[in-house]
Amino acid sequence: MPSPISTGPDHHRADIHGLQITYEPLDSMLAKRSPTNPKAHDLGALQASFERFGFVTPVLHNDTDESIGEGHGRLETLDLMHPKGLPP
Numbered sequence: 401m402p403s404p405i406s407t408g409p410d411h412h413r414a415d416i417h418g419l420q421i422t423y424e425p426l427d428s429m430l431a432k433r434s435p436t437n438p439k440a441h442d443l444g445a446l447q448a449s450f451e452r453f454g455f456v457t458p459v460l461h462n463d464t465d466e467s468i469g470e471g472h473g474r475l476e477t478l479d480l481m482h483p484k485g486l487p488p
Contacts, residue, residue: 421458426482429459429475432468441473447481 455478459471468475 420463422461424461426475426478429461429468430479432461432466433472433475434467437472439472441476443473443477443480446473446477450477450481 455474457471457474459474460469461467462469
């Protein structure tokens, strides 16, 4: 049986029980954000949560239309943390 994990130059992917978990570069995910996302996010609270617990909830990506379905605030927070060298 082939391994469910594959790697490429820009991402790592695992297909487990029909659920795909893909690790993509932050810039790639930021480009997929919806400009019409209506929700305001408390980025300071998200950063505090990342610093305390780590990044534990994934961003949901729709492969059909290449959009982010859930996780815009998490991506914005990671984008703010990245230049400072802070890990999620």
